[in-house]
Amino acid sequence: MGTISIFNQTSNVVFTLLSLFLLFCASIYASKGTKLGKGIWLLYWGLVLEFVTIYIGKHSSDIFSHGGGIEGWVFVELLLNLISMILLAMAASQILVNGVPDLPVIGGFGALGLVAIIYFLFISPDGEMVSNMRQIFPLTGFAYISVSFLSQWRNKHHGGFVFAGIVSLSVAFVMVLKLFGNEYFLMSAWYVPACTYVLLSIALIMMKGDFYAKKLDESQLEIERYNKRIEEIIKSSPFPIIISRLSDDRIILANNNAIKLFGIRQEELERYRLKDFFADSENRRLLNERLEQEREVQDFEVLVTTPSSNTPFWLLTSANVIDYNYDVALYAAFQDITSRKNREVLLKNQAIRDPLTSLFNRRYFEDEVYKRILESKTANEPFSVLMIDADHFKNVNDTYGHKTGDKVLIELASTCERALRDVDIVARYGGEEFVIFLAGVNAQKGKTVADRLRETISEIVVHSDEGDEVRFTVSIGVSSNEISDNIDTLIKAADEALYKAKETGRNRVVVFNKEDMEAFDNRETQERIKNEANNRHPIFDKEENEEISLLDGIEAQHIQSDTPKIEDGGSDESGLLLGVDEEDLK
Numbered sequence: 001m002g003t004i005s006i007f008n009q010t011s012n013v014v015f016t017l018l019s020l021f022l023l024f025c026a027s028i029y030a031s032k033g034t035k036l037g038k039g040i041w042l043l044y045w046g047l048v049l050e051f052v053t054i055y056i057g058k059h060s061s062d063i064f065s066h067g068g069g070i071e072g073w074v075f076v077e078l079l080l081n082l083i084s085m086i087l088l089a090m091a092a093s094q095i096l097v098n099g100v101p102d103l104p105v106i107g108g109f110g111a112l113g114l115v116a117i118i119y120f121l122f123i124s125p126d127g128e129m130v131s132n133m134r135q136i137f138p139l140t141g142f143a144y145i146s147v148s149f150l151s152q153w154r155n156k157h158h159g160g161f162v163f164a165g166i167v168s169l170s171v172a173f174v175m176v177l178k179l180f181g182n183e184y185f186l187m188s189a190w191y192v193p194a195c196t197y198v199l200l201s202i203a204l205i206m207m208k209g210d211f212y213a214k215k216l217d218e219s220q221l222e223i224e225r226y227n228k229r230i231e232e233i234i235k236s237s238p239f240p241i242i243i244s245r246l247s248d249d250r251i252i253l254a255n256n257n258a259i260k261l262f263g264i265r266q267e268e269l270e271r272y273r274l275k276d277f278f279a280d281s282e283n284r285r286l287l288n289e290r291l292e293q294e295r296e297v298q299d300f301e302v303l304v305t306t307p308s309s310n311t312p313f314w315l316l317t318s319a320n321v322i323d324y325n326y327d328v329a330l331y332a333a334f335q336d337i338t339s340r341k342n343r344e345v346l347l348k349n350q351a352i353r354d355p356l357t358s359l360f361n362r363r364y365f366e367d368e369v370y371k372r373i374l375e376s377k378t379a380n381e382p383f384s385v386l387m388i389d390a391d392h393f394k395n396v397n398d399t400y401g402h403k404t405g406d407k408v409l410i411e412l413a414s415t416c417e418r419a420l421r422d423v424d425i426v427a428r429y430g431g432e433e434f435v436i437f438l439a440g441v442n443a444q445k446g447k448t449v450a451d452r453l454r455e456t457i458s459e460i461v462v463h464s465d466e467g468d469e470v471r472f473t474v475s476i477g478v479s480s481n482e483i484s485d486n487i488d489t490l491i492k493a494a495d496e497a498l499y500k501a502k503e504t505g506r507n508r509v510v511v512f513n514k515e516d517m518e519a520f521d522n523r524e525t526q527e528r529i530k531n532e533a534n535n536r537h538p539i540f541d542k543e544e545n546e547e548i549s550l551l552d553g554i555e556a557q558h559i560q561s562d563t564p565k566i567e568d569g570g571s572d573e574s575g576l577l578l579g580v581d582e583e584d585l586k
Contacts, residue, residue, distance in 0.1 A: 003178075004058035005190040012190050019197035020051060026201035030208040039094035040204060043145065046087030047200075050138050051193060053080045057134070074130060075121055081137040082113045088141030092148035113137060132179065139175040142168050149203075157213040160206030167199040227325055240334040242274065245327055249273040252329065261315075261334065263306035272307075274330070279303040279312040287319070291330070296320035301337070314341040354428040356406060357413035362435075365427035369437045369487050372425070376439060377485060383439055384446030384480040385487075387494035388416070388453075390432040391473045391506040400464040407462045408432075408472055415460060419453050435491065443480035443511050450476040450509040458507065475501035478511040493517075 006012050027044045031037035060073035089106045113133075120129040149165030152158045174192055231253065234241045240258035244251045251269045259265070264272055278284040280303045290297045298318045305312050319332040352364035360368070369385075376383045390396075390412060397405040409432060416426045416434060425437040438446055454476055462470045477497030479490045497512035504510070 003189055003192075004054060004061060006054060006193065007058045008190070016051070016190075016194040016197075019194040019201075020048070023047065023197040023201045023204075026204040030204035034208065034211045036207060036211065039091045042087045042091035042094060043200075046084045046091060046141060047197065049080050049084040049087065050141075053077045053084065053134075054193070056080065071121060075117065078117045078121070078130065078133055078137070079114075081134060082110060082117065085113070085137040085141035085144075086110045088138075089144040092144040109140070135175055135179040139172055139179065142172040142175065146172055155214075156217065157210035160203050160208070160210045163206055164200060164203035167196060167203060171196050223323075223326065230322075230324065230331075237333070242332050242334070243322075243324055244274040244330050244332070246321065246330055247327070249275050252325070258334065261306075261336065262304075263308040274332070277304045277306065279305045287317075291319065291321060301341075313338040354413075357410055357428050359413045359417070359434070360425060360427040362427060362429050365425060365429070365435060365437070366487055366491075368425060372437060372439060373481075373485055373487060376481070381440045382442040382481050383437065384441045384443060384449075384478060385490040385494045386436040386438065386446065386450050386453075387429070387477040387479075387491065387498045388412075388434040388436065388474050389476075389498055389502070391475055391502075393432040393472070396470060396472065400466075400468065400470055404462065404464040404470055405432075408470065411460050411462055412457060412472075412474070415457055416453065419456055420449075429491075435494070441480075443478060443482055443513065446478045446480055447509055447511050450478055454507065454509055473507035475506050476509045477501060478509060480511075482514060483512060483517060 006016055023044060027040050031040045056073055056077040060070040060077060063073065064070045086106055086109075089109070093106065116129075116133060120126045120133070146165050146168035149161045149168055152161035152165075155161070171192065174189065178189075230243075234243070234253060234255045237255060238257070240261040241255050242251055242258050242262075243253040251264075251272045251274060254262075254264070254266070254269055262272075262277055275284050283302055287297060287300055287302065290300065297320070300317050300319070302315050302317055303312050304315055314337045316335040316337045317332050319330055322329055322331045324331075349358075352360055354361050373383065390408065393405065393408070396408055409428075412432075413426070413428065413434065416436065420426060420436065420438075423439050427435050429435040438449060441449065454474055458471070458473045460471070462472075464470055475498055477494040477499070479493035479497060481490075483493050484490055493512040493516075496516070497510040501508045501510040
């Protein structure tokens with residue numbers, strides 16, 4: 001490729017060595033992380049050997065000018081030229097033309113070249129053939145390289161290959177000129193190796209860029225295949241599935257089941273954001289927190305609505321963060337669990353609510369009020385308990401039947417709920433007896449609330465199956481935190497006040513105050529003695545009596561006209577569940 005004129009001046013040698021070092025650096029860069037590594041280094045070391053042969057040629061020329069023997073030096077020079085040719089051909093075979101020319105062909109040319117060297121150097125010395133072999137070996141190597149580089153022009157990313165092919169072909173053309181004895185190239189083309197090394201360095205860097213571009217295309221193709229597989233899976237899934245971008249929460253893909261479930265249009269998907277469907281913002285926040293921490297959530301319950309309906313419904317979702325269409329997205333699969341949640345709510349209500357009035361039952365009231373009392377004590381706020389009992393309720397059942405009695409209880413319960421605040425707790429304590437917890441209300445205000453409630457209830461009119469108007473009143477007992485902060489004590493105190501209201505004429509409110517506490521304690525002691533004698537106070541009898549169901553639908557026989565009605569203020573008969581007989585009430 002070059003001439004011995006390289007070594008005529010030190011500057012020529014330095015420039016050529018610097019360009020060769022540049023090629024070394026480019027070879028390191030281009031071979032790292034690519035499949036081109038082996039071929040690139042075969043190419044580099046082939047060029048290095050070719051440059052060494054130029055130096056040996058210069059050295060043998062100097063020896064010859066002084067009359068010394070140069071056969072050995074010429075043999076080494078030609079042998080290295082032959083090896084350089086083989087390395088260039090192997091480079092072409094390794095990475096550039098996918099094994100063509102293959103190793104047997106290269107080996108054949110190498111063996112033929114070695115035979116030629118030995119024959120024309122030692123057996124039948126021929127100076128002209130030796131001079132020609134100095135040009136033919138590198139010319140053959142660069143011919144292999146140029147053809148292999150240029151064969152890549154059909155590939156999409158071929159810039160570096162084509163440029164290297166043009167450089168190699170130009171070097172081969174220079175060698176042809178030298179082969180045919182052009183004096184200019186024989187004497188003054190010292191710069192050809194240096195230019196070749198620099199241009200090949202540029203070509204290798206371009207080839208590394210081509211490699212990255214090819215990898216990028218392959219990655220994009222793989223992503224497209226991956227996205228297509230995801231779309232196929234999503235479309236064929238029996239579950240509603242949505243993919244939304246994490247950056248703006250926009251929906252970018254939804255299958256037909258999801259479109260039907262959320263009531264959206266396929267052509268308007270990107271109008272919607274996933275968070276728009278959440279009925280509970282706190283529910284959405286918890287889901288986001290889980291995803292940020294774990295990037296995957298399984299069986300998370302969400303409450304959602306649709307654009308066409310404001311009725312919320314429950315979904316069970318499993319979601320995870322994925323890469324989709326060169327973006328970070330959320331993959332979410334849903335399952336409608338509304339019916340299951342409704343059953344859960346029904347079972348929960350059956351456990352904590354009275355089946356007739358839908359009010360909370362006694363157990364829930366005591367558990368919940370215990371918590372409310374702790375909160376009130378922490379906030380240093382007052383609270384009160386009301387005990388309500390329908391007056392002469394037995395007469396209602398006996399006169400109009402159990403169905404009418406049930407209507408009375410339902411209306412009484414409904415009135416209490418409507419008249420009180422959402423923070424107050426109303427419960428059916430048993431039979432016709434109801435209990436209320438008033439948060440933030442002292443005894444005085446509790447009495448005011450009870451009086452207003454009593455008056456409202458007295459205006460209720462219930463019609464029997466025969467169309468008769470049935471009116472009724474209630475008696476109310478009030479206790480507050482001024483007496484105690486124990487729920488059992490408060491209920492008993494309110495019940496004691498209710499008992500006094502019954503004794504003093506009914507349809508009235510009685511407050512259990514501090515002065516009543518001492519008498520209550522004495523009475524409790526006396527009643528404990530009576531209990532031992534099997535003569536129990538009614539407020540304790542009710543704790544052990546079984547509740548009588550009013551839902552059996554069995555009507556009682558109507559009492560004859562001599563039975564007093566409620567508004568007549570007749571006999572002092574209390575409710576069924578109190579276990580109070582007429583003698584006690586008198």
